[in-house]
Amino acid sequence: MGKWDVLAVVFLAMMVMLIAEAAVVKYDWTVDYITASPDCVEKLVLSVNNQFPSPTIHAMEGDTLVVRVTNAIPTEGVVFHWHGIHQTTTPFFDGAAYVSQCPINPGETFTYRFTVERAGTYFYHGHFGMQRAGGLFGSLIVSISLHKEPFAYDGEHSIILTDWWHKSIYEQQLGLTSIPFRFVGEPQSLLIQGRGSYNCTGLAGVAPGSLNCIVCNSTNPLCAPHVLPVMPGKTYRLRIASVASLSSLNFILEGHTLTVVQADGRYVKPFQVDNLNVYSGQSYDVLFTTNKEPSRNFWAAVNVRGRKMSTPTGLAILQYLPNPATLVPLTPTPVSPAWNDTAASVAQAKMILAKFGYEQAPPLKPDRTVTILGTQNMVDGHIKWALNNISHVARPTPVLAALKYNIRGAFDSEPPPDFPIKDYDVFAPPPTNYRNATSGSPVYVFTKDSVVDIIVQNANTLTPNNSEIHPWHLHGHDFWILGYGEGQFDPEKDPAFFNLVDPPVRNTVAVFPYGWVVIRFIANNPGAWPFHCHIEPHFHMGMGTVFAEGIEHIPELPTQTLGCGLTKRLMRL
């Protein structure tokens, strides 16, 4: 039996699995550091069961996932956030440290148990400090029977993308909160499914990440590029997710057109691209057909956009069977659109529309509208990111527990301020009266089942003529993206252009430089849900907040989620 026959059998077996009934799917995990060389440079990497990336979870729509996590790190806590899973009725298993639960202490075992309600391409990752950037992430694939999908394919692959640093996350974190500020800098490499190529072992004079470097490393068992084996003349589904710490990524499958069919696990009106922007926190499902020259392999490539690229292209191998995986393409590595071609980025974002008949249209009006201005500011001499001039700091009591058990002092009881956005020049660095922000941890409280609009307004950073991309992610929800715009949002004129017919439904939306986005969601999931920029350094520097809703409907919390901060007050000795 040849390799491709094996592959066919595996795929058939997967389809058989998919026909089975909703099940309880169990995983038993141990988290610890390992020594790994994702890009041929050895460093300490956070791992699950000694694997990097952490193991891919496979489940079917409606299954219950039971993940038993034992923390074997000597002194660090951990949590796992199941990115894109709504945790309906189980908000305490959302895995956001100090929002939904206490960190899992070293030596402790914690069991997540939740339903995966909707098929799609998801992922999970550490959500404490910058542990995601430390390597704590993996894919979470929720399937349904193929015949229920509105498209057909012969096989599938899944890849998770990230950017990668050689400095430890401890050093990165410290630099971000130090005076003077020490930025993490551009990543050393880009990883596709945990593999990149920085160090060219055994070859002198070969540039890190260059084609020759990849060729050189292609047989190195520690860091050979990831391989996507395909049979010629077939259609494949490729599941792509980005857990990048900093970078906006652009994915290219050399010579192959990508038909985008899902975004963040939600159906979109299919559209074709040659290159795909994937912002951190987003996933895409694309179809491609293996109709190219079958005697060679092709590049799967990822480049940085949105920041001036100094990191070599991340590369994997699209292997046309029966070519060997080590048959490295001799073609140049794919080139993405110019890093600062924001118009191209916006245009692609606007191509994403909900698939008719598969997604509901949003309610026509919000019950409440919140404006969030995200700016770079100073707090006590530190560079921070702030929302309406409040830079978020996590306090050591889970917000969910504080709400449920009415524990005072766990977060700032003052509601977040409404920002006089009309006075604010988004094209200039913060003026004197807005330059200094304060630290805080206010929580937005929404009435259950109310329709909420969030206007996220981007602006200039502290540096003149500079504005950054921020991929905003909401826990516990998908939201409709009603509109994108440039400059300052105009509440009088802009709503007239909102898409209320087929806006895309997602959990993460990129807010472009100097731009705004308006999202709408229904506050129908009792719990406390972080809303934050998915860029690790930005969130670590305060770019986030918490949305709470249906407080009176929050279920009793499992004691395993408690024990830290002011929840110690719940002890009865």
Add this chain to the structure above:
Amino acid sequence: MGKWDVLAVVFLAMMVMLIAEAAVVKYDWTVDYITASPDCVEKLVLSVNNQFPSPTIHAMEGDTLVVRVTNAIPTEGVVFHWHGIHQTTTPFFDGAAYVSQCPINPGETFTYRFTVERAGTYFYHGHFGMQRAGGLFGSLIVSISLHKEPFAYDGEHSIILTDWWHKSIYEQQLGLTSIPFRFVGEPQSLLIQGRGSYNCTGLAGVAPGSLNCIVCNSTNPLCAPHVLPVMPGKTYRLRIASVASLSSLNFILEGHTLTVVQADGRYVKPFQVDNLNVYSGQSYDVLFTTNKEPSRNFWAAVNVRGRKMSTPTGLAILQYLPNPATLVPLTPTPVSPAWNDTAASVAQAKMILAKFGYEQAPPLKPDRTVTILGTQNMVDGHIKWALNNISHVARPTPVLAALKYNIRGAFDSEPPPDFPIKDYDVFAPPPTNYRNATSGSPVYVFTKDSVVDIIVQNANTLTPNNSEIHPWHLHGHDFWILGYGEGQFDPEKDPAFFNLVDPPVRNTVAVFPYGWVVIRFIANNPGAWPFHCHIEPHFHMGMGTVFAEGIEHIPELPTQTLGCGLTKRLMRL
């Protein structure tokens, strides 16, 4: 006013302080990483209030110390152990993670409050994972009025010694628990009061740690050697403590005889040495007279003994005022006795006797005798250290809480095994039937006020012809050292030679290669007290256990010490 006048005024002021009443002494600490260059090589270092070493605590005998600790590390827990302080009635403030308390989570504030009952030279340090080796330590000086001391002096200094690695403790910890085992290796440098000299900034061809390297670095504000200013013709008290991670240290004050007057804060019969062995976890108070050539300065030096020295001498400057501190001695760096001259080490240890009239003699008989054989073993393919073939693993529930609130499953309820030591050949690697140990967390329970003897028996490691020094430290107690011996302890013959008249009283005792030591203590301090080898890698590899006593007298525990592991069961929602 000259420098020496300032010094005299400071010393007078200190004496005035010492005459004051017992007081409440408050400290407000924030723990976080800093970037520091203790030996001129930059790395992340654990710090209190951005200081390394952490601040020196000054208090008077009988004072109450209140130390409010805020953990600002993003993802790591911390605790502080007050080494040598007995914590009578406050066993929950002993600061041993998972024995006396839960780790202080990131963002939490924890307040230690305890009495320092006895004057002496103590210290404090992190007691979670290998955070002490990561730099989390400082001095704790408890004074009494000078006229109450049985010796006189004109001024005093305090230094804390350690060995230093450039690898992070994360990497060190991972290597120690990996297959294959990766040892931490010999330290890169030795630090006196947080200063060493590895990197010779600006001088080509100068060996790390060499005399020229020190000269070169002597004006570098980041890593200039520590300076001990003295006036000629005076007598000084020097407080010396070692928090070394691995190394047995030997201290020399060039050209000056040291008169040892205290060990671990307890009075000893004064004796004179030219060099002083200080094992990790021990402190000594020595007197010296500044009667040497006053036109020059002298070396304060520390060398490794007990392991073949590959680390350069650690150096500080004994500054004879008014010479400038930068007047580096041109004399060779002091040389310590041969690293493997165990006889010299034992002989010096045997010079230490309690000062007549200042320490009580021990009870003549024990109520219970426990034999502990410390060996190097294999557990599931990992190299470990074990006590009676059980390698200690910390479980995530504080033993003290489990005992107080009768929480089952927190530790192994089976008592530790009595080991058939008569059958064991301490001069050979573990035989087949003892080579493999098991992991566990048994607790020794002693009857309140009973007299306990512990026979600590050393043996050959897994490597033929190799046995190591282990400094054993007991929390919550000082103990009498009744005797040292070589080879296998003979319960029939050896007790006849016990010193029951003036044995030294200490909290840490070195057990020499292939040797044994017998200690006696009274189990009169209700609580749970770690008894462990003070070498960080050894303890991390399982060389420790817990002694519990007077369980029924353990006071109610502050809720701030709880919340982790099975103490979550104490939640009443």
